[in-house]
Amino acid sequence: DAGITQSPRHKVTETGTPVTLRCHQTENHRYMYWYRQDPGHGLRLIHYSYGVKDTDKGEVSDGYSVSRSKTEDFLLTLESATSSQTSVYFCAISDGQGHDGYEQYFGPGTRLTVT
Amino acid sequence: LAKTTQPISMDSYEGQEVNITCSHNNIATNDYITWYQQFPSQGPRFIIQGYKTKVTNEVASLFIPADRKSSTLSLPRVSLSDTAVYYCLVAPFNDYKLSFGAGTTVTVRA
Numbered sequence: 001d002a003g004i005t006q007s008p009r010h011k012v013t014e015t016g017t018p019v020t021l022r023c024h025q026t027e028n029h030r031y032m033y034w035y036r037q038d039p040g041h042g043l044r045l046i047h048y049s050y051g052v053k054d055t056d057k058g059e060v061s062d063g064y065s066v067s068r069s070k071t072e073d074f075l076l077t078l079e080s081a082t083s084s085q086t087s088v089y090f091c092a093i094s095d096g097q098g099h100d101g102y103e104q105y106f107g108p109g110t111r112l113t114v115t
Numbered sequence: 116l117a118k119t120t121q122p123i124s125m126d127s128y129e130g131q132e133v134n135i136t137c138s139h140n141n142i143a144t145n146d147y148i149t150w151y152q153q154f155p156s157q158g159p160r161f162i163i164q165g166y167k168t169k170v171t172n173e174v175a176s177l178f179i180p181a182d183r184k185s186s187t188l189s190l191p192r193v194s195l196s197d198t199a200v201y202y203c204l205v206a207p208f209n210d211y212k213l214s215f216g217a218g219t220t221v222t223v224r225a
Contacts, residue, residue, distance in 0.1 A: 031211050033212075035215075040217075041217075042202075042215050042216055042217040042218060043153075043159065043202075043215035044215070045212060045213070045214070048211075048212060050211075058212065059214075090158045090159075092158065094211055096211045099147055099164065099166075101209075101211045102147055102149045102161075102164055102204075102206045102211065102213065103149075103161040103164070104159075104161065104213065105161075106157075106158025106159055106160070107158060108157070108158065109156075109157070109158055
């Protein structure tokens with residue numbers, strides 16, 4: 001399995017508090033992604049990164065920010081958590097080279113509950 | 116991004132072959148077709164990808180007709196452990212943002 005870890009794995013927080021989720025990889029892959037998964041909505045891309053300090057928005061980026069200061073870490077921050085951000089968050093990586101770049105490796109997920 | 120349409124759910128029995136067809140009528144010339152599998156409480160896992168004709172690996176086969184407007188994922192002799200959600204994605208050339216739809220929930224029964 002690809003070396004991807006997410007922390008924390010579970011978190012309960014209150015509305016209005018900031019939350020940061022961390023994704024760490026040991027594969028030296030160029031691309032990193034954050035998704036959220038909710039019942040009835042499938043997997044939706046929040047933000048992604050194509051290199052250190054190079055990030056871009058996905059389809060559901062409102063209320064989220066990201067940072068990537070080194071290759072191995074990609075942080076997702078909820079500036080002020082809301083109940084609508086209760087979800088399972090997955091991090092993924094890919095090497096972004098040729099057709100192999102379409103193969104993304106996913107982390108174990110973080111279950112976030114905002115009360 | 117090419118829109119994909121696949122059945123919401125399919126039921127099967129152990130030992131049968133499962134075929135999931137995905138429609139992608141507006142696929143572009145250089146787009147690639149990719150399939151993922153997701154078990155409950157886990158992240159998706161890449162299964163197979165292809166551009167045209169047939170691709171086979173140890174897990175599945177992917178059939179793509181000449182017009183590439185659809186693709187069929189074939190799972191041979193399924194077992195209970197193949198119960199999962201299967202996603203069909205069309206990936207634009209050199210664009211590594213993938214769009215996962217709702218997928219097809221495949222339930223294998225004994």
